[in-house]
Amino acid sequence: MREGHDLLGKYISPVDERNRDLAITNLLGVSIEKRFIPSIANIVGTDLSSYKIVRTGQFAYGPVTSRNGEKISIALLSGNDCIISSSYTVFEITDKDSLDPEYLMLWFSRPEFDRYARYRSHGSVREIFDWDEMCKVELPVHKIEKQREIVKAYRAITERIELKRKINDNLAA
Numbered sequence: 001m002r003e004g005h006d007l008l009g010k011y012i013s014p015v016d017e018r019n020r021d022l023a024i025t026n027l028l029g030v031s032i033e034k035r036f037i038p039s040i041a042n043i044v045g046t047d048l049s050s051y052k053i054v055r056t057g058q059f060a061y062g063p064v065t066s067r068n069g070e071k072i073s074i075a076l077l078s079g080n081d082c083i084i085s086s087s088y089t090v091f092e093i094t095d096k097d098s099l100d101p102e103y104l105m106l107w108f109s110r111p112e113f114d115r116y117a118r119y120r121s122h123g124s125v126r127e128i129f130d131w132d133e134m135c136k137v138e139l140p141v142h143k144i145e146k147q148r149e150i151v152k153a154y155r156a157i158t159e160r161i162e163l164k165r166k167i168n169d170n171l172a173a
Contacts, residue, residue: 011095060077
């Protein structure tokens with residue numbers, strides 16, 4: 001393992017909370033753009049009690065990587081709690097004072113992570129990036145203050161880019 005890196009499995013744990021009482025009706029999916037999206041599934045007559053609950057601050061990913069355009073569907077839920085198909089894997093960071101969720105999401109958003117996940121996927125017809133492989137991901141785990149600085153800088157840059165895009169759109173119009 002590279003110096004300054006750690007295994008992701010040290011910081012995360014799976015979550016398997018089901019919608020048994022049907023209390024949550026917000027059905028979402030996870031896109032290859034790394035965000036939660038409204039589900040397009042036809043759920044008429046579907047028993048949603050077996051669907052998994054994702055709480056704010058938790059992650060979900062689709063372990064099936066084939067037919068995803070070389071990307072892995074993974075996202076951090078920042079909105080209201082939702083339910084997702086039981087085919088997704090839900091997990092959370094066990095110690096948010098050691099690993100910042102937004103920092104981890106930045107790591108997942110890198111093209112290098114997608115390539116790694118595809119390389120480590122296994123199977124023939126349906127390639128899978130399973131939980132064991134997710135736990136073997138190596139990433140740099142800086143002090144929490146440094147992680148938060150990185151997230152803050154990234155946010156500032158993306159906000160400036162979006163502002164410039166809006167200005168350009170207004171000038172073009």
